[in-house]
Amino acid sequence: MRSAARSGSSGCSAGPAKVSKVRWISAMAGCIGGRIRTGKSEAVDMAVEAVGLIAGAMTTSAFVPQAWKTWRTRSAKDFSLALLVLLVAGNTMWLGYGVMVGSTGLVVANLITVPLTAAILWVKLRRG
Numbered sequence: 038m039r040s041a042a043r044s045g046s047s048g049c050s051a052g053p054a055k056v057s058k059v060r061w062i063s064a065m066a067g068c069i070g071g072r073i074r075t076g077k078s079e080a081v082d083m084a085v086e087a088v089g090l091i092a093g094a095m096t097t098s099a100f101v102p103q104a105w106k107t108w109r110t111r112s113a114k115d116f117s118l119a120l121l122v123l124l125v126a127g128n129t130m131w132l133g134y135g136v137m138v139g140s141t142g143l144v145v146a147n148l149i150t151v152p153l154t155a156a157i158l159w160v161k162l163r164r165g
Contacts, residue, residue: 090141108160
C-alpha cells in the first residue's frame with residue numbers, strides 16, 4: 038500500500054524540478070516537521086509555532102546557568118570535550134535548518150544556544 042506522501046495526496050511539492058532547491062527543501066521540511074502548517078487553521082498553526090518557541094526558550098534557558106558558572110569560574114573540567122563539540126556543531130546545524138525552513142522557534146533558540154555552548158567549549162579548550 039502506498040503512503041499518502043508517496044501518492045502525492047499530502048499536498049507537498051512533487052519535486053525540485055518545478056521550484057528552486059531552497060524552496061523545495063523548505064516545502065519538504067514543512068511537510069515533515071519544519072515550519073508546521075497543519076492545514077487546520079491559522080490559529081492552530083500559530084499555536085504549534087508557539088509550542089516551538091516555548092520549548093526553545095526552555096531548553097535554551099537550561100544552558101544559561103551553566104554557561105554563567107563556567108565563565109565565572111573559568112572551569113569546564115566536568116564537561117566532555119566530545120559533548121561540547123557535538124552540541125556546538127548540532128545546534129549550528131539546527132540554526133541553519135531553522136533558517137532554511139523559516140522556523141522562528143528554531144532560529145531564536147539556536148541563535149542563543151550556539152554562543153552559550155561555544156563559550157563553554159572555549160573555556161574547555163583554554164582551561165581544560
